[in-house]
Amino acid sequence: MFKKLFSVASLTLGLAFPALALDAAKEYEIKAAFFFNLGKFVTWPDRSFKSADAPLYICVLGNDPFGERLDVITANQTIFGHPVAVRRITKATEALGCHSVFISDSEQLRVPAIFATLKNQPVLTVSDMDNFVVQGGMVQFFPRDNKIRLMLDPETFSDASLKAGSRLMQLAQSVKNKNQ
Numbered sequence: 001m002f003k004k005l006f007s008v009a010s011l012t013l014g015l016a017f018p019a020l021a022l023d024a025a026k027e028y029e030i031k032a033a034f035f036f037n038l039g040k041f042v043t044w045p046d047r048s049f050k051s052a053d054a055p056l057y058i059c060v061l062g063n064d065p066f067g068e069r070l071d072v073i074t075a076n077q078t079i080f081g082h083p084v085a086v087r088r089i090t091k092a093t094e095a096l097g098c099h100s101v102f103i104s105d106s107e108q109l110r111v112p113a114i115f116a117t118l119k120n121q122p123v124l125t126v127s128d129m130d131n132f133v134v135q136g137g138m139v140q141f142f143p144r145d146n147k148i149r150l151m152l153d154p155e156t157f158s159d160a161s162l163k164a165g166s167r168l169m170q171l172a173q174s175v176k177n178k179n180q
Helices: 002-012 024-041 068-074 092-097 105-118 154-159 166-171
Strands: 056-061 082-089 100-103 124-127 139-144 147-152
Touching: 024 056, 024 068, 024 100, 024 124, 024 139, 024 147, 024 166, 056 068, 056 092, 068 082, 082 092, 092 105, 100 105, 105 124, 147 166
Parallel strands: 056 082, 056 100, 100 124, 124 139
Antiparallel strands: 139 147
16 A cells, blocks of 8 residues: 555655545645655755765654654665665654654644754755745645645745756645735
8 A cells, every 4th residue: 555655655745645534644645655755756966965875764753653664765765875764753853863754734833943952954844834834944744625735835845955847846735925
């Protein structure tokens, strides 16, 4: 099941998966595939990696809604030649060692402090919290028309020296001029 889900998500970035009709476990199985596959559509600066074969760290900050799903999806996978490693973290400062971090809704009250810690750092911030992108996050998963969709803020990518690939920009809803 995970391999099938992974294949479809990698081709479409998962934007066609039903979300609302699914139970929470199935929903987070799909979101785990999204989260992993986002790394294929983002470019990090070279300084983000200690070496050409250093791991690409995918982290979960706070309560882990993915469970083993994220580990299964990322097992023996690489992104741009970097082996993928999953870490669970409990503090915003630990996210500085991550390339992508999913910020769990258990961290909702700490979001401003997390963003302050990660400001201008090459760390992709992802969540499914309401208004995550509007608050300063980079990518937000949200339901619409019984599907999981993506919303992103190109400005936050730029501020972090990350580059969202053109395919990601085409597939995601972009939030622009949020502070105006």
